[in-house]
Amino acid sequence: MTTLAHVEQPQLCHQTGDGLPVPFSVAGTGLHLPPTVITNAMLAEVLDTSDEWITTRTGIRERRRLAPELATSDMALAAARPALSAAGVEASVIDVVIVASYTGDMPFPSTALIVKDALGAHRALPLDFSQAACASGVQALLTAAHLLQNRSIRTVLLVAADCASRITHPQDRTAGVFFGDAAAAAVLTRTDTPGAGLLSYDLGSQLTYDVQVRAGGSRMPTSPATLAEGAHYVEMDGRAVWETATTRIPECIEASVRRAGLTVDSVDHFFLHQANLNILREATTALGIDPSKAPVTLDRLGNTGAAGMFTALHHTVSAGRLKPGDTFVMSAIGAGFQWGALCLRQA
Template identity: 40%
Template structure:
């Protein structure tokens, strides 16, 4: 009997701090109109006062467990590119804070593709019989890794977390995840990267932090190249996963792309032949929340009635690495609270 990972619960959470375009314009050489026209973003959330990624993960994870009506799972997986610490992984702490006991728990990093890669990883745990249920969380406090004086990157990224409880089930039932299409191109890793803090920098400088250029501690982004790669890769990956699922584009009810940039989302949808009204969008209020992006938009749409039981959903993402991935599912009948 074939076993699939099935979504049993969904939860999301945003930190209370709102950063508007007007707030950014007070310290950057830009305008509210320029930011919105180039990115589609009006506001985003940001941590402060010592709040960090794992705090967001615990909030979202707790909501997902409540939505699923369960108090325990067999494993916790956290996807993040903005960990509280380089070591140890954060998932064991999340499991402990949620009272889940000494279960399997680990992190994974795939930047903005992290939620799709994490879904695939958790589906593997379930299909292999390693776990019957998994709490998977995408959580980011990435605003802490962005140069606040950089007018290119500072307006784009926001903080937040989204989580799903996955259970063992049948591939034919609503909520079953898959198939998947995953890919990468490490030859272009430097197009989107944070150079400081890793073993390469430490080896070169002999741990001499004073020798590291300030900008290396923050994200660097080759914007035009990333824009082109994101459109091409998400389009190709979407078509590949639809083919594997035996779906035509016309059968897709809801298109959920990683919320990186409104122009990227519109271009991918246009290339796929998906009408704008079938795309789920929250980038205007949340910004680019990396691995939390997709569960945040799913939670908001499900809570608001835009995403209904039985809808055929296409999910696709692209991020640093370079990495990309897509999957599909028929939306289940679950109750979800809005993160906004």
């Protein structure tokens, strides 16, 4: 077993960057939630836990579970279609399809390629972002912003979808209560509005094995022994997640906002990784953010991985509250650890 204790503590990798000159905008969003709802009371029947314990420590009251005959790409498609409809965009004009997910359908072929083909987005470049786990959406969005600087690329479909129930041990009373299955999508299009798009970003990483899936890769291929051990399920050190998230999320948000020439209190919206309500509260309190600016979806969806911050974005967009000229931050942290924040302006 590879753990943090077996590796030399690495140095923090950090990068802060300016915005990009070619403006773009969120043209539409979409959301898909599997119909099966798993409440805390249902989990308490099969795990050594209680509704009070889960709610107090996580803020989560229920989460969704994907039907066993379906896969991540099915959720991604179900989120992508309403996003395209909301944007008024036909699949045939999409230039890039990006899927951010640590639970892709299979090692290959590409989940983004599966989504692209099912949509009929035949001219699109398919790209997958996976191994930053819950932070894959941050890296995918930063990449989409850079791709849109190319004058041959005008439309990017970004879908974040995770099916964590497939990699969570059924008897794990810690990880088992946190995660939910969901997908959320955003259509990004170039615009003529000056000043819109990416204003700045701040990224960081530091290698640890505090959150990991040990088996299934080249270091520990799946075998009868790894299956018996349950090494293909997620393992998580909750204390390490808390300490890293409550430190790094406020740091990267503050740095990205400052780089954009803004102040935290002048930003209109914060779409944050929906990991744990206590982590969200700690981060927003540290930054002095008005709670109404940081929508919460985890109470009814759980930690939906890379999809989390996009579920919060969809919540605001679908309510008509993301207005032209609004500034917003999208931020998440994932296994590794990897984290980041992007500061953007809506056209």
